[in-house]
Amino acid sequence: MDFLAPYAALFEKQLQNLDYPKKPETLYRPQRYILKNGGKRIRPILSLISCGICGSDPVKAMPAALAVELLHNFTLIHDDIMDQADSRRGEPSVHKKWNEATAILSGDSMFAHSLLQLQNISEDVDHKKISDLFLKAINKVCEGQAMDMEFETRNDVTIDEYHQMIDGKTGALIGAAMQMGGMCGSASQNQLEKLLVIGNSLGLAFQIQDDWLDVFGDPEKIGKRKAGDIHEGKKTLLMLSALERCSKTEREVILGYLDNKPLSEPEVEEVVKIFESNGIKEETKDQFLKHYRHAEKALREFGDSNYKQDLQHLIKFLKNRES
């Protein structure tokens, strides 16, 4: 993604210059640790580009970009505790490197620091409006995560609920990243609405594609166990579509497996076969491609600029990604 390198470099420099306190050490070292540990910085880059496509210098959106990235990293710290994930980007997760209490608290502090970034937004941006937008998105992220956890013990999840869940867990923050970037760039109401459509669509597309790659992607490229989601008995769109579409017998087979998760290797293979014989592979691919097209369509309504081109490239890149 060379075309994103200038945004990434600009953002990374600001992130490293963040005036993060040194003490208490157990509060701030974990925050610096997870921020140093990288990540693709997709959300803040989307804030910067969104400001650009609305006709302003992307640098104006830097406080929003920082707020969004800090918020995202706060959710990672807490999600890793909730999901009992021992590692993140190849390094120990914060609660493993320190302990749960330290991870909970440093996450809370990062939440506060994320919101404090909004204090640095230019005076001509309505502080109340941008805070409102951000806080409502944060709340949707919490709701999405709660739904995801509830799904674990439910066998009657609907496809509608699944969409609501990923719309919160993934779409809301990406949508907010883009809208906040736009607001910093004096976007019109119409532009803000379009940015929300693009952000939400990208979030949905990205998450469904993630689920799809987990089963049908190349495990070597992805760097994770093949079909890990099926193994864990997760209610992905693939799984929910299969349950809706397959024969009564197949349905009973899958539900039996889910009642006794994690699934064994032969059980995982059986489920993949059911996905394939019922056309779930193609149908789900069509789904995420449709969301990408939706984003592309909304983007076409912006005036031409280098920023627009970069976003078009980014969407194309995401659409064709193999990992």
Add this chain to the structure above:
Amino acid sequence: MDFLAPYAALFEKQLQNLDYPKKPETLYRPQRYILKNGGKRIRPILSLISCGICGSDPVKAMPAALAVELLHNFTLIHDDIMDQADSRRGEPSVHKKWNEATAILSGDSMFAHSLLQLQNISEDVDHKKISDLFLKAINKVCEGQAMDMEFETRNDVTIDEYHQMIDGKTGALIGAAMQMGGMCGSASQNQLEKLLVIGNSLGLAFQIQDDWLDVFGDPEKIGKRKAGDIHEGKKTLLMLSALERCSKTEREVILGYLDNKPLSEPEVEEVVKIFESNGIKEETKDQFLKHYRHAEKALREFGDSNYKQDLQHLIKFLKNRES
């Protein structure tokens, strides 16, 4: 505290009317549970009174009062996980009634809902300024909690550090509650500074007094084990003053106990004797009384009003409390 009943009733009604969503259940039931579970509502009442003593109708400070109380309850949910406290106000703590993941997430959502209350503050209050004040206080609360946790494994905590810790853990939010109440009541800069002095002083006084009552209060009135803090080896002001003041031999005795905490009954009694023979009991009482006087002095600079009288009563009540 009959004189506070009108404020409490006013606040409780608004709290019960809070437009809290019903779903996802695992996100919102824990939040309603901890809010129903009571508490003295000291912080929100201080917001309302502070608005009153600045010459405005206390009801104008309701959004600030709600924000502060939600924030306080969010910290209780997370603190109970960190401190592995199984109960709170006689009921199971949130992570015990549900589980840790649910407690972490419902706390996070309550944090967001707390900040969203600020959206309802009257248009003539500077949203950016009041958010800044609140977020910085929240961050001080996190820093105080981190210091408190660090103290558990340190034997070189200074009295200065102790003051910093309780200033964050207790004083910051009480100070913010009062300042935010004042801001909603169009307080002058001078009034805001006085409110901060009162709030911080009350926070320090209250916390030191809590530590004092733990050792020298009547356990039946307090409803907790006598000298529970000593038993746990906590670095309270009593303990730190004793370590600074007592003889070298006594110091070694105490440090030996702390290295092997929790302390046994005879060890606790030995420590209490050392406190008493070194005048720590009187000295610490003088300390918290001094902070109460500090608050009273700052309060005298406000013009006379019923609200001022109520706050004077409240301070007097707190000063003389036995539990």
